Amino acid sequence: MVTAAMSKDAATTCDLAIIGCGLSGLAAALFAAEKGFSTVLAGVSGGLMFATGLLDVMGTHPIETGHGWTDPWAAIDALSNDIPDHPYARLTTDTIKEAMEKVVLFLGKNGLSYVKSGENNSEIMTLLGTTKRSYYIPSTMWEGVRALREKRPCLIVGFDELQDFSAAQITQNLTGEWPGLRSLSISLNGITAASPLVSGDILARDMEMRGNLEKLARLIRPHLEDAETVGLPAVLGMKRPEENIEALSRELGTAVFEIPTTPLSVPGLRLNEVFMERLAERGVNLFFPERVLSWEKAEDGAFLLAMGQGPQKKWVRAEGVILATGRFWAHGLRADRDRIRETLFDLPVHQPEKRDEWHQEDFLDLRGHPANCAGLAIDNQFRPLNRAGEPAFEKLFAAGSILANQDWIRMKCGSGMSISSAYGAVNAFSRLRG
Ligand SMILES: Cc1cc2nc3c(=O)[nH]c(=O)nc-3n(C[C@H](O)[C@H](O)[C@H](O)COP(=O)(O)OP(=O)(O)OC[C@H]3O[C@@H](n4cnc5c(N)ncnc54)[C@H](O)[C@@H]3O)c2cc1C
Structure with missing residues (x-):
């Protein structure tokens, strides 16, 4: 028998549901809680437990020349000029800085302080x-x-x-x-x-x-x-x-x-632990470890997200959703025989026309592989686009490595791009609510 707690009518209700517990999902939950939104964070552990703990903002551009930058903000200006669809190009440098500062302040208050060299990158041994x-x-x-x-x-x-x-x-x-x-x-x-x-x-x-x-x-x-x-x-x-x-x-x-060591990385685990513990204290409703398996639209336009299967299904009803489900390893994207798919909402994925264009012939090609820039195309409000190029839903947003037109590993912009796109998505939700 389906218990009331597990029926749609008794769904956990929230303003904003965030799907994915990688750095982008965790940062989005922090920003949402700070804005006073009732927030659900649902997912299984993300790449953070493998991460070095360094918070890169922007290191290399263009990747084909391997040009390294001391000033990440000048690098972002150059990148936004050259790749106007990169997620960074939708944010001002002040907004990116603000997002990073909020996360660093939160971590510092919880025993993980960070240091930087003025406004510049620092050189660190690996x-x-x-x-x-x-x-x-x-x-x-x-x-x-x-x-x-x-x-x-x-x-x-x-x-x-x-x-x-x-x-x-x-x-x-x-x-x-x-x-x-x-x-x-x-x-x-x-x-x-x-x-x-x-x-x-x-x-x-x-x-x-x-x-x-x-x-x-x-x-x-x-x-x-x-x-x-x-x-x-x-x-x-x-x-x-x-x-x-x-x-x-x-x-x-x-x-x-x-x-920093190889995965499993202790600095990454520290970040993960601090986020999970402190977000719960700030009132974020954690559904962990839970995978969102399907969704529906309620009559009033809210999203109904389902976790688990059969009579054990749990439901969350959310006015807005941030999709922070990562790329291939995290199963946010899946490579089928002929195309790359987004796995939950079946959103269109920006990708090369044909499969034989996914990869360069040389594995170490300095230009990187086009498949690594596949992902969700978004508008300026961080909303994924449908096949007509319009926002797929008024209040569906995306953040982090699932976004198109970025190769965070080669560009050395992983954490900065994850954190600032999460900030962009939460701010957009806030604006659209009025
Ligand atoms: C090995 C490694 C080294 C790194 N080193 C650095 C570094 O030196 N500097 C730096 O700045 N950053 C580094 N990073 C971190 C990196 O910046 C972030 O992990 C990256 O930006 C992606 O974060 P994300 O949250 O978008 O995706 P992910 O971390 O991939 O998280 C996505 C999450 O979504 C979950 N998910 C997928 N589908 C569903 C679903 N249907 N329902 C619920 N949950 C779902 C996945 O399980 C996963 O938990 C490193 C990461 C890795 C893995």
Whole structure:
């Protein structure tokens, strides 16, 4: 028997339903709650748990030349001129800055502070021993930016139990330009469970157990020599990384910083945890983990979203919807034999005419692959367009990587584009409500 709570008539009612719990969905929920909208956020975990924790705004344009920018705002101006359908081109730089500042303020208040270098990108080392540009840097990584810039004597420490992070590889690749860089690998036996391999998330929680930071400091101290700063994989705590860095720094008498790791990424998990916990406290109604499987239009124009199947179906009734369901990996887009489809509303997807135009012949082609710019075409209110080029629905919006005409990985604009398009969508909903 269908219980009342699971019937359409007893649907959870809200102003705005956001579908997708990646960075764009989470940011949209934050903005919606701040505006006082009753908000539902429905989805399963997004790409954030694999993300580095860096908040890129804009790094590379045009991608075919690989031109890197120190000033991301000048890069956005150039991009908006060259690609007028890029999501950034629908926003002013002031709006993008405002969106980023709101998210960074929220994260800072909840124990994840970010640092930037004026209005410019900063250069940060990667776990491959290369460098990349990003805008907002987790404060736990900031001493690494300074050490790299000033080439200060530095010891990179890896753990035998964390196999995807090699301190030796980092130093080998950077040592030519940074003579004071050394590496060390230590075993964490006694700090973490006696197992040959440990994942970053387990290590991060172990680092919060009493006495473990002191043990770690004892293992590193004999190898410090002239090091003024010590870099470690980004596993120095899940809930209190900043306090941990400070404590370890005190123990060692040097600056300490984290280096982004491979997925599963602890800085990404930290972001995910802070958003999920604090959004719930701000009154966002979380349907998690839930996949929205179908939708209907009610007579009054509201959206009825269905999660689950059969008698277990849960319903949400929303005046407006933001679709933040990501790309192929997240199943927001699906590549069929002949065309790329949007999976929930069957919205038209901007894409190359024919399948054999999806990819360049060379996998590493600097221009990127046209399939990576496929996605939803939108109007200036972030509303996906129907086949006639009109908004598909008055109050259906889209945000994040599902949007067309952007290749966030190559352009290095992932977080900035996700956050600011979410802001654009929430503001548009607010305006259309009057
Ligand atoms: C490996 C990796 C590294 C990264 N590194 C960086 C970096 O260095 N700098 C940076 O700025 N950003 C980085 N990012 C983050 C990136 O910016 C964002 O993940 C990206 O912008 C996309 O976010 P999104 O919310 O649009 O999509 P996603 O993160 O893909 O989230 C989409 C969500 O929608 C859900 N969904 C799909 N369909 C449904 C449905 N029907 N019902 C409910 N839910 C649904 C999916 O399950 C998923 O949870 C990285 C991401 C990854 C994966």
